[in-house]
Amino acid sequence: MPDGTEDGTDRRLPTDEARALLALVRDIARREIAPRAAEEEAAGQFPRELFALLSRTGLLGLPYDPAYGGGGQPYEVYLQVLEELAAARLTVGLGVSVHTLACHALASSGTGEQRAAHLPAMLTGGLLGAYCLSEPSAGSDAAALRTRAVRDGDAWVLDGTKAWITHGGVADFLTVMARTGGPGPRGISAFLVPGDAPGLTAAPPERKMGMSGSPTAQLHFDGVRVPDARRLGAEGQGFTLALAALDAGRLGIAACAVGLARAALDLAVAHARERHQFGRPVADFQGLRFLLADMATQIEAGRALYLEAARLRDEGRPYGRAAAMAKLFCSDAAMRVTTDAVQVLGGYGYTADFPAERYLREAKMLQIVEGTNQIQRVVIARHLVGPESR
Structure with missing residues (x-):
């Protein structure tokens, strides 16, 4: 390793387990990620099989509860893993960060039944997540989002468009913020939506100046039905x-x-x-x-x-x-x-x-x-x- 970062590769870690974990990540980065990064980025190729490997090795659920398949690692360790992955290829490091973000609402505010039903597959079952907050007219002003969720019996019907969604079109599940009440942040709720839900379609990926291997796309919700059992947290708690x-x-x-x-x-x-x-x-x-x-x-x-x-x-x-x-x-x-x-x-x-x-x-x-x-x-x-x- 060049002198420019050799001090950084011997960073203090809290446990022997954490040191072994970082050594594993560096090995995966050196063997599986870095050698293909330039070619796949130039071709705009998303490394889906790499994320399956990371899932099998437990790297997609590091900061979450081991009871549901997580790694139980502190953020101090998890973030250093992200640094190693991003140093090999940003598409991979950022993808793990986005997946972790997509799991957050369920892991932090889901019921015990919801966590048991969904978290294991999300953390170690090969699934990949996306986080759906931004919209064409609601970027920095995220509380102005317009995607609506209307109750229909024991389900909700989602209609609207999400924008700038990392893993849009390839994600297996989505954490979606939608309006269930009046204007402003208090009218927003969160839902866990399957990536193959009927009525959910992805636009062609955005043509970006960088990160060509990481798909970013609009997602369109046209009458997407989501059971109330997939609402995360209380109504109005989404924001x-x-x-x-x-x-x-x-x-x-x-x-x-x-x-x-x-x-x-x-x-x-x-x-x-x-x-x-x-x-x-x-x-x-x-x-x-x-x-x-x-x-x-x-x-x-x-x-x-x-x-x-x-x-x-x-x-x-x-x-x-x-x-x-x-x-x-x-x-x-x-x-x-x-x-x-x-x-x-x-x-x-x-x-x-x-x-x-x-x-x-x-x-x-x-x-x-x-x-x-x-x-x-x-x-x-x-x-x-x-x-x-x-």
């Missing part, structure tokens, strides 16, 4: 569940951002050692050495932020502000680090023959998902000075 899931999901994005930045730094360090100009390695030049030092510092600072937020969560303490800070800093750092990696590689960094340009395109997405970084600043400011006076 609260959504925000709780997003706090946890923002930590996942932060960890993925650090992993992506690490991959970019590793590439830049290797190139600086191997590339010779004026009769010596370009790593000898002070200007480039300072650039690499700044890149490494941003990665370490980002990891410290997301781990501190994770520890707050693991201790049962409020962590929403810390999660927003981690997501904001880590994704901005990933954008800076990947931009600098392209600069270190020079002309090579601008070509598709090297992964630097892919890392740069992927980093931009991290500043947008799970709440744009402008929204993160709003969240942080509200914790500091209270809500806006209006």
Whole structure:
């Protein structure tokens, strides 16, 4: 491992079990994920079989209750697993984070019967989830969503469109926020919807500047019937569940951002050692050495932020502000680090023959998902000075 991240690969972990888990993840990343990443991303190929492997090895349910097939790991460990996966391929790391997000409402607020019926298959049974909150007219203002769920006997009928759904069209189950009451956040409820429910269709995947291997699509609900037994939490509790899931999901994005930045730094360090100009390695030049030092510092600072937020969560303490800070800093750092990696590689960094340009395109997405970084600043400011006076 290049010097740029060798300290990061020996991070302190709370237990021997956690150290063995991270070693397993690194082995899977090295053998199964990284060798195929560039080719499959260029082809827009979603690695569905990899997620089946991750499910069999228990990596899709790490932070959840072992009684339902989860790994029982603290977020401090789970997030470091995400970092390793994202360093090998962001599509995989982000996909695990989204799947974990999709399981959150059921795991945190489902009844015992609901958890027993659905969680084992979601955590270790090979299923893959999607999280359905955003809509074409409700992105940052998620409480303005229009998808409706109308009660019909012992079922609900869902109609509407969800947008920007990671795993849209390939997910086996969806956690869907829909309006069951009046306007505003108190009229929203959460539902667990099968991915093959009649009346549910997916639009063609979005054509994105990066993350081509991760399908993002609109989902259309046309009279989709969902039994009331699949409503998660109380009526009107959906938006609260959504925000709780997003706090946890923002930590996942932060960890993925650090992993992506690490991959970019590793590439830049290797190139600086191997590339010779004026009769010596370009790593000898002070200007480039300072650039690499700044890149490494941003990665370490980002990891410290997301781990501190994770520890707050693991201790049962409020962590929403810390999660927003981690997501904001880590994704901005990933954008800076990947931009600098392209600069270190020079002309090579601008070509598709090297992964630097892919890392740069992927980093931009991290500043947008799970709440744009402008929204993160709003969240942080509200914790500091209270809500806006209006």
